[in-house]
Amino acid sequence: MNAIASTTNHQVRLAQRPVGLPTRENWSFTTEPVAQPPESGVLVKTLSLSLDPAMRGWMNDAKSYIAPVGIGEVMRAGGIGKVVASRNPKFAVGDLVSAALGVQEYMTIPEDQFKRVSLFKIDSRLGTPGQWLNVLGMPGMTGYFGLLDIGEPKAGETVVVSGAAGAVGQTVGQLAKIKGCRVVGIAGGPAKCEWVVNELGFDACIDYKAGNVKAALKEHCPKGVDIYFDNVGGDILDDVLARLARGARIIICGAISQYNNTTPVQGPKNYLSLLVNRARMQGMVVFDYADRFPVAVAELAGYLREGRMKSREDVVQGLETFPEALNKLFKGENFGKLVLQVAAD
Amino acid sequence: MNAIASTTNHQVRLAQRPVGLPTRENWSFTTEPVAQPPESGVLVKTLSLSLDPAMRGWMNDAKSYIAPVGIGEVMRAGGIGKVVASRNPKFAVGDLVSAALGVQEYMTIPEDQFKRVSLFKIDSRLGTPGQWLNVLGMPGMTGYFGLLDIGEPKAGETVVVSGAAGAVGQTVGQLAKIKGCRVVGIAGGPAKCEWVVNELGFDACIDYKAGNVKAALKEHCPKGVDIYFDNVGGDILDDVLARLARGARIIICGAISQYNNTTPVQGPKNYLSLLVNRARMQGMVVFDYADRFPVAVAELAGYLREGRMKSREDVVQGLETFPEALNKLFKGENFGKLVLQVAAD
Known part of the structure; x- marks a missing residue:
């Protein structure tokens, strides 16, 4: 006492x-x-x-x-x-x-x-x-298990993550780079985009506030999107759906663009791209992975210590x-x- | 010649x-x-x-x-x-x-x-x-590989299939029964629904033309929907999304309600149910399974011969x-x- x-x-x-x-x-x-x-x-x-x-x-x-x-x-x-x-x-x-x-x-x-x-x-x-x-907490755990367990990234694949400068997005993008993927972030404004590319090492970052996310995705994902880690929903989800590669995986982590709607949630009108591209869209809740958190923390803390990951x-x-x-x-x-x-x- | x-x-x-x-x-x-x-x-x-x-x-x-x-x-x-x-x-x-x-x-x-x-x-x-x-052709192959490979049914699970009296729906529902699932069809009109239940042996069939699919799903799927084989899209997809069980799988086979739209496709506004229920929605194209068609034909022909499946x-x-x-x-x-x-x- x-x-x-x-x-x-x-x-x-x-x-x-x-x-x-x-x-x-x-x-x-x-x-x-x-x-x-x-x-x-x-x-x-x-x-x-x-x-x-x-x-x-x-x-x-x-x-x-x-x-x-x-x-x-x-x-x-x-x-x-x-x-x-x-x-x-x-x-x-x-x-x-x-x-x-x-x-x-x-x-x-x-x-x-x-x-x-x-x-x-x-x-x-x-x-x-x-x-x-952040990286060692719920956002990091969410990014870790969402990307690795649901996304199943393979080296050379293209990973897109929205909310790239946010807590989950930071972990997802940096971890995907460590796993050998090409990583394209989506964030709001030039300052966040510059940080994501220059500090975190993403291959590119699309400023959604600058408009025309669709054209930017085409430019930065010439072979299509293999994994999309979605934190935002709304129009951006539709833009990415229109750019999926064959066999793509979409991790539905959140939909921040929709949380304060006073109208119904905007459903992804391009969802039939899942059919055309034999792709899947899967939801996750981080608490389900609680018994494996220590493994993830150890791995992510190692990257922080080695300077391979920033937060x-x-x-x-x-x-x-x-x-x-x-x-x-x-x-x-x-x-x-x-x-x-x-x-x- | x-x-x-x-x-x-x-x-x-x-x-x-x-x-x-x-x-x-x-x-x-x-x-x-x-x-x-x-x-x-x-x-x-x-x-x-x-x-x-x-x-x-x-x-x-x-x-x-x-x-x-x-x-x-x-x-x-x-x-x-x-x-x-x-x-x-x-x-x-x-x-x-x-x-x-x-x-x-x-x-x-x-x-x-x-x-x-x-x-x-x-x-x-x-x-x-x-x-x-029908059963031995593309619709049967679609139902077989969609249900078994994407849906991964387990005995005792609840399977819902739309377009239940159609070509793909017939195969899906009967095959799901053979695999030990509870099967609820969705079809248009009492004649189709009666046939699906009385002739094909589904546990129930919801007449979507009678309205209130949501209430009927609640009645017939008291433990939620483990697998939804979707041939129709639109409002019915949203109704089923609202009724998913934890870990549910949705097979996106088609969206016939949307094919003649002159407005954009109706996106599933309840897609965040995938997150809440840790569920997945996955598209398929039957041609991908061509090298396994003979296996499926042999199995389905066996069910036809034994009278376990009708067409x-x-x-x-x-x-x-x-x-x-x-x-x-x-x-x-x-x-x-x-x-x-x-x-x-």
């Missing part, structure tokens, strides 16, 4: 279900006393939270791969924290941990909840806390900025993995 | 590319003298032609899995014919053969074209000429009725495999 600095836990809760882009009115800011851990439990202080496109889906009252966040509940979020009080021999005060901490400053976790919130100690020798939310985080400060910080994702304003820093240490 | 009955070959050629549903103006009716076979070639008299939804796609000037039929060319069609003259020792006058004969009464085939038109002798002990266009053909008479006969497919008027009988023998 240890004294903690604050006795007040600031929290962000879901107040209303949003229609379209979330607004500040959809959130409520609450406080409660910090609770000391029960026997065998721990108290974790939030350092950084992961802001992810999937969070928008959790705000809807719809059946999905995970239950929606209830009205009045603390918003779900993965994060990195520091153990500030422990009644469990496996965790010591000062340990850095990863867990679904929620958008709040402190989380008291009884032992019987360790598994539910995916609590584990992180090894700071393998990566920084930011990297543990970039876009860090926003302060719990109270959460509503606007989250919306950066949907406006395409984040450059790299979006992280909300709640406390410096 | 043999004398032949007629010296005139009546043909149906593509005169114009259709916009929407083909009309009689899109076709031209021509004649030319019947040509005797060159050295090592054969002359085949058309008995029956297979009318297939895919033919609509071949009429468009668009890149696909096969070149479009050119303006002025004899319309492509698979069929069963009789060898009426032969200069090749492998074929005798009177042999029944399968080949891409085209919509015409006679086809002269030089030896170097045997492979291109997929010429082979059919074994009438294995099935009738009608069955050789139904909807036979329309006369080459000159081709334009209207073909359109029966797009109006959902055919009941069973649609066949155009050109000559009785």
Whole structure:
């Protein structure tokens, strides 16, 4: 047991279900006393939270791969924290941990909840806390298993990834390069595209904001697209479908262009390209691969250590900025993995 | 060499590319003298032609899995014919053969074209000429390899097939029953649905013309849909997507609801169900499996012989009725495999 600095836990809760882009009115800011851990439990202080496109889906009252966040509940979020009080021999005060901490400053976790919130100690020798939310965290795991297990890349194949400067896209593109593929990113704006090519080593990057993605795909994928890792959906998915190579694989990881629609989702009107090209489109949810995360972390940490892989985080400060910080994702304003820093240490 | 009955070959050629549903103006009716076979070639008299939804796609000037039929060319069609003259020792006058004969009464085939038109002798002990266009022909091969290779059915799983009373649907549903699956068909009208359940042994059949396919899927697929064999696309594809089981497989075989659109194809707006359910949607083209057709024919012919599988053909008479006969497919008027009988023998 240890004294903690604050006795007040600031929290962000879901107040209303949003229609379209979330607004500040959809959130409520609450406080409660910090609770000391029960026997065998721990108290974790939030350092950084992961802001992810999937969070928008959790705000809807719809059946999905995970239950929606209830009205009045603390918003779900993965994060990195520091153990500030422990009644469990496996965790010591000062340990850095990863867990679904929620958008709040402190989380008291009884032992019987360790598994539910995916609590584990992180090894700071393998990566920084930011990297543990990025390449070594859920985005990295998503990119790793989506690309390798669903995409099955072979050296020489052409891989296209949308959201290329985002968290998942960074990992996918760099990993595909390491596996010997030709890699073409799609991102918004020249700054992201330059970074993706010059810093991450992609073969090309298409600025979708410049228009005519279709012509750019033709230019940069002369033999067609063997693997498309889709984070965005919408028109770009249709453009890539029109450019598939025979036997192509599309990994459906997300569809950020559609999450704030107030009209129905835009279905891919070029889906019959799957037939013509004997191609497949397959969905994935990263949690299914949890028992293999350690293998992926070891491999990716190796690439980071060797300098073969880079990571970039876009860090926003302060719990109270959460509503606007989250919306950066949907406006395409984040450059790299979006992280909300709640406390410096 | 043999004398032949007629010296005139009546043909149906593509005169114009259709916009929407083909009309009689899109076709031209021509004649030319019947040509005797060159050295090592054969002359085949058309008995029956297979009318297939895919033919609509071949009429468009668009890149696909096969070149479009050119303006002025004899319309492509698979069929069963009789060898009426032969200069090749492998074929005798009177042999029944399968080949891409085209919509015409006679086809002269030089030896170097045997492979291109997929010429082979059919074994009438294995099935009738009608069955050789149906369960033992391209529709049967499509159903067999689509269901087994792409769908990978396991006993106890729920299989849904649209176009259930059509050529491909018949094979898919009956084969899925033989493999131990629960099978739900989707077809238009009570007569087709009754036949599919009472004669073919499907567990249920949903009449899409009666409306509310979504509710009917919920009723008949209480554990969700493990495999969907899609011949139709459109709203029905969306309804099934909304009902997928975890790990579902969708075989994209066709989209007959969309082939005569004058507006863009309707993309499946529920495609993100692939993500939620870790499901895949995969296209297929039957020609890819050509080297395994004999295996499939042997298995399916066995089921026909044992009475475990039935087949139904909807036979329309006369080459000159081709334009209207073909359109029966797009109006959902055919009941069973649609066949155009050109000559009785």
